[in-house]
Amino acid sequence: GNSVTQMEGPVTLSEEAFLTINCTYTATGYPSLFWYVQYPGEGLQLLLKATKADDKGSNKGFEATYRKETTSFHLEKGSVQVSDSAVYFCALTSGSARQLTFGSGTQLTVLP
């Protein structure tokens, strides 16, 4: 079956620090990969996505590259801001399955 393993948090960084949140996956077929962000008290927002190997998703300074050889989709940002404080979820869909499979989420706190 499908599964997503995500770096455990919480992660606390100073403003302008470099961010990496690791994500690896197991899936049948050729999954599409996603990063979602959840701000306090809100639902999930799609941050970025990649639908095939070697694709790079990017948005708001965040990037993640679909690595088939390492089954990974690590999230990176070169310089985080206080406003990036949120919970980040890695997720995938695969084959005919329409459901998203989520990782456990990583709480990020950025301090000024």
Next chain:
Amino acid sequence: GAVVSQHPSRVICKSGTSVKIECRSLDFQATTMFWYRQFPKQSLMLMATSNEGSKATYEQGVEKDKFLINHASLTLSTLTVTSAHPEDSSFYICSAKGDSAYEQYFGPGTRLTVT
């Protein structure tokens, strides 16, 4: 992008009563809607998948008689928590997708508190 709304955003009810949560796709036809439950500081747990005009498919361990899902139109799905108890207090999130799309769009969530 596509917009999904949920109503209400917060609800407090007494134990034993029923609560209905609405999920609407505002600018697209949602052939499939998903209902999730999220416990504090945890990931989303898929409760059920509903396709317009048919019965919902519930995940293992989710009581279908307690969590009633109706997807009567291409823009509306409802989740009714029947005979609610304090342990049903949680954050409920819906998502929706069109027939040809692989991407799900999430609603803002509903915070249910049962006293």
